[in-house]
Ligand code: ADP
């Protein structure tokens with residue numbers, strides 16, 4: 001069962017990221033148009049020897065300067081009576097070949113220099129980069145001219161010159177990225193496993209910089225074709241009688257006024273070709289950029305899209321600051337629909353701490369982020385339900401109203417403080433920014449208030465710490481800074497999404513007692529997300545247990561810990577070790593949660609449940625209230641006698 005599940009595991013992953021490159025590219029209409037034009041031109045150029053074209057170099061003085069269409073010459077003839085169509089296609093072939101070869105040469109040489117410099121660092125880096133600086137110190141085209149002048153005119157020498165002047169682009173780009181990568185943990189791990197430097201560069205670093213190399217190539221190849229044409233135009237590239245686009249342009253220049261078509265035709269070809277390649281290059285860059293992959297090319301909007309078919313008519317008028325009813329959030333990826341949250345009810349009284357518990361992937365974060373519209377759209381959308389903050393309908397508000405509430409009335413503390421804090425700003429400034437985003441404070445007043453907040457979350461030496469950057473603080477300190485930012489505007493609701501999961505146990509205990517005291521002193525309600533019942537017992541008043549996007553049991557912490565009703569809750573509690581009971585067996589829950597894009601009918605836990613009967617999978621299971629404040633979604637809940 002477990003093995004079968006493990007074997008299936010990579011499948012949904014591959015599918016969800018498998019937005020094919022062509023599908024992504026075709027969303028960018030300009031890039032697609034570029035691709036079509038490039039493909040047509042390349043096919044024509046490749047097919048030049050097969051097409052029934054005149055000899056591009058055969059002169060015919062009698063047929064000089066025929067206009068397009070005259071004498072069977074579709075695009076006319078040039079000053080020596082050569083067929084322009086034939087020269088154009090053969091010339092495009094040469095220009096493309098030279099441009100592409102120059103790009104590959106520059107990419108290989110530049111990337112190699114960048115990789116070595118970035119990986120080796122120190123003196124090697126210094127020498128290589130000073131060499132690159134020297135190339136960059138000369139005006140670009142002047143250097144190319146100087147190189148060709150030294151080597152002698154000719155297409156091959158033009159190719160070398162263009163490659164050399166483009167090496168710095170690759171070298172600098174790749175060096176920067178390699179520098180960052182070569183200090184990363186996975187490279188250290190490869191070093192520790194005894195791999196040679198060459199092997200590390202080739203197998204660890206290179207695959208990570210390859211997309212950047214391809215992106216740089218796709219965005220420079222157009223320029224290189226243009227530069228080759230430039231050199232040929234000046235008579236330094238292709239030598240007569242050979243045609244390339246630049247030399248055709250150069251030959252036509254002298255008769256621009258008497259026979260403009262001779263220069264306009266190759267000129268148009270250069271324009272169309274380079275523009276198409278650049279548009280395509282931009283498209284390729286977008287497709288290869290991993291940051292754009294998951295959300296496709298459509299950038300997420302500032303707030304989750306709300307497309308509700310059904311909305312609850314009214315709230316239940318509990319004494320609640322926050323109430324969520326029948327929340328349904330889905331992710332639409334290609335044709336798949338991930339029902340991450342499938343109808344969740346929650347409510348939070350002032351000063352109350354509700355624990356939202358469940359295995360990873362059960363939909364806790366998506367539930368919490370849906371409340372303030374923080375789920376990225378696309379692919380996420382809220383398809384049903386409602387949320388009220390102090391009676392105000394959150395899903396019905398304007399974007400501006402929601403923006404004013406975010407970080408003020410409702411604030412969020414995320415799991416990983418290192419990725420939540422901006423790495424380049426001092427933590428003090430980040431707390432000040434959180435304050436000033438919602439209150440018209442002077443900088444001095446905000447600074448004093450930030451100091452108070454840092455003191456409040458027990459950061460020692462707050463005056464000094466204000467000036468520290470996130471990386472200079474320990475994990476626990478950073479999380480405290482995030483909590484301070486969360487508390488900056490006296491929120492009524494604090495949503496803490498696994499805030500202690502990344503911390504060690506002693507720091508975790510400190511943060512928990514800090515949050516507990518803050519909620520008692522400030523009367524803030526806390527939605528505390530965790531997968532750890534140990535943490536729940538330390539801080540939460542009530543618990544909602546979540547499985548596959550739905551709440552399966554709620555009740556007070558004491559009740560649930562003493563007597564879980566849902567078999568899933570029971571197994572979750574059994575996973576927590578108890579101090580002083582070393583012999584107590586820790587029961588892992590067999591199997592895995594179902595994928596939310598293919599939920600089984602009936603109870604989603606049935607496949608892993610020891611008490612399941614066929615009827616559990618037959619129909620929807622109601623969420624039944626068994627006692628005031630206690631509800632469970634199970635047909636065969638545990639009896640008090642055999643609980644625990
Ligand atoms: P957790 O309970 O661990 O916080 P989440 O709320 O993050 O779980 O995720 C719930 C489900 O939503 C997961 O099964 C995941 O597959 C799905 N999901 C989350 N984000 C996305 C996304 N951007 N695209 C598609 N599916 C997503």
Ligand code: MG
Nearest residue numbers: 364365366497
């Ligand atoms: Mg989560």
